[in-house]
Amino acid sequence: MSNRKRQPRALYLAMVPGLVLAGMFTFYPILAAGYYALFDWSGFNSPKMFVGLDNFARLMTDPFFWGAFQRSLIFLLGTVPLQMFISLWIAVLLNNQLLKLSNVFRTLIFLPVVTPVAVIGIVWTFLLSPFNGPINGLLLDLGLLSRPIDFLGSSDTVMPSLIGVYVWKWLGLTMIYWLAALQTVPEDVYEAAKLDNCKGGRLLLFVILPIIRPFALVILLISAVGALNVFPLIMSMTNGGPFFSSEVIEIFIYRSAFATAEGTRTQLGYAAAAGVLFGLLIMMLTLLQAVISRRSGKKS
């Protein structure tokens, strides 16, 4: 950047609103969460008691925390590959120049992305309901089932159901990212591949994917971050139930901090500590991912 030293005052003035906003809602909360994690603090109006690293020690042996952590990871590993592959497949189909209806298809597949998550949660709760829910109705009519499945009410089916709904909700966004990536593939690549009689899966795997690999990494990262922010979907569909079998970390934090269940007390310090620990674990995963992608970037 050219060295422009004029008007430093205007420069700082321009930064003030953004920095104030970021300071209040981005930087301060992260530092404060780390600070609160060191206290026993049972409610917004009660005093805080310094307990050092006690909260973390308790988390280490809290089966609910690790259960929730495990479910967050299962959710991540269950959704991201599905979402990436199916959306890539659809994007490749839609990228076909001869497909005149591709804009219509794209719009329809994108619809769930713009739909509020809470609405999706409600509608899918009905669709999956064992009492007159249309999906169970269809399966019963087709003779595939003898009695309805309680998709969201049994601990065996609740996570796969949530993963399915999540993928349905966000697939359109990943598809748009893939389509943007596919646009960067030059036309003559396709022509050359055609001359070499390379098509279908081979074309995708050995010709297209290497070209769009930088995009693939960004898309992977965006999808992974998204899959960790599943609070609204799970909250509006199952509240983390039945019997905690869909309680991911964010629900665990919310439950600890705002104690929605009766007979439990709010533990703000403990919830903050859970957030910190989870954030650290995720940061480690992100760093690991960055190291791997840098290494693979160097090779090519």
Next chain:
Amino acid sequence: MKALLNWPRRLVFGERKPTRGVAITSLLLAALCCLWIYPFLWMISTSLKTTGEIFMGTGLIPETPVLDNYARAWTDAHMGSYFINTVLVTVGSLIIVTVCTSLLGYVLGRYSFRGKSLLIAAFVATVFVPQGFTIIPIFEMLSFFKLSTSLWGLTLATSGHAMAIYVLLFAGYFRQLPDELEDAAIMDGVGFFRIFWYVMLPLARPIAVTVIIMQVLHAWNDFLLPLVITLANPAIRTLSVGIYAFKGEQSIDWSGMAAASTISVVPIVLLFILLQRYFINGLAGAVKG
């Protein structure tokens, strides 16, 4: 007669005769799309049925469409006022976010000063922090400023929550713009803010569109933050939280809830269909940038 028979084919495939591959792909995708949007069709259909008709398990088309459900959702379930709250929060946060992040991104992208790389690194580090992580301090700070039960507080927090990524998008875009226009304006003695407003911001329109669309989606969809802030003041609930509360209070009123859902889906879907090109290009810009 022949032209009459051919128009559907022309509509779907254009002037050229379709190859078999394209025809099969179209059919496959059409079937997929019908399944894909079934939840929306079901939602609209249910919102027009009486409670009795839903449980009889008839098809998608209601026998006699009724609008009662909409009236019930709009007034009894307060969807009307929640709708206004959501619009206020979305528009308010949109203005705040665009002004703050474009200015900050402009400075970060085009000027050098001490601590700049540290600031950028700090923003990058926060992009991956999940929402649940910061909700307690944010709520406490809003309480401190007496904003924790007000629409202002909700608007401010909604603006601040996702801004790191926008700042980085703006900074990245401004950085790669050529110097000449800006230099010429500086030579002419144009002030800093006027250069930003009249020269640089118009050049950054593609990324501004991206940011605006991402923020509209974020604000309209946001759930955790409005849920926490409206716990003590149900009057300022947004649509998302309102629907969630509706489910808790009236879990058997399927048609009322379907109507409430339709009310909160239709505006954003219409906006999307009208501005589709900008949505798609804008979101694609997030990956390219």
